Amino acid sequence: MLELFVSSNRGHRISPSKPAESPKPSSVPSTHFHPFRDQKECELITQTVDYLKHSGFYWGPLEVDEAHARLARLPLGTFLIRDSMQANVFFTLSYQAPDGPTSVRVLIKDGVFSLAGSKHTFSCLFGLLGYYIASPKKSLSMPYRGDVPQSLQELARRAVVQSFGKDSIQQLPVSKKLKEFLWLYPFSI
Template sequence: MVQHNDTDHTVARQGPSKPAECPKPSSVSSTHFHPFRDQKECELITQTVDYLTHSGFYWGPLDVDEAHTRLARLPLGTFLIRDSMQANVFFTLSYRASEGPTSVRLLIKDGSFSLAGSKHTFPCLFGLLRYYIASPKKSLSMPYRGDVPQSLQELARRAVVQSFGKDSIQQLPVSKKLKEFLWLYPFSI
């Protein structure tokens, strides 16, 4: 998981997320990441890292060569998210393109995500991924979660979210504990 400082950033999952407590600039320890620009950016990154941690396709500080080696023999469009080694960028999208594995910086500006070189912006990283999965170019097709089979719980969670949608989780006739589990990763990707 990405660590921007020594503070634990826990975000509650009782429906829409509560703001994370973000560190003041003076308490941020030295990392390869730039300091947060403001509270809003801190909350966005904290929430995104939390979701990515539960996605199965977030590989953390994986370098570009290792990412490309992992993707080289996989089907076209297979992708993963990793930490960027560039000082002013948090994440990188690596995917298997027709010409071979490719990596693109995931930029964050004014509370929105975009791919480097793209004019399309999204308030959520997973909205960006859904857009490129559904695009006619089919640049992205499926996430790479490694060789370990996914647990039945993970598969069921994605199926429930796909069937009912993220916005319907609070209305589902299930226990509070199950709703909390769904909120840990409320996406079908």
């Protein structure tokens, strides 16, 4: 059995749990995430969290009120991803809707992502986001990465992925180190 723990620096780490021992309350990090019982789900969440860490719009354990306050004065469709405070949900999408900031749970079931109340499913969280960015309703438009300017490296990475596509990264005539950098976040969102 594996468990996902929230660390204090807006990230997560995966560690094996000890099946025979019952941990002492003071020795276990505070988290609402349930233990994984499925290796594939653990790998999916681990990879998603790794990508989210490099996205710039992942805010970790941000409270709903704070997320809504950050989005309140931003343009319609601006969004961020944060940890859900609900025990059986990993992520929440918070965005600026026509009626003001709102949040919706990102559900994961049988290895696919969906928004609560939607029948659309996606094998990747970033596919889900891309779908709602491109939809005619324009529910989502741009991610909120905070007030700090993005680095030139981050901007260049997204531009390369947008120009050539995720599937072409391996064929690019660039160094192995640069390809590794591109694979840290192979999305143009």
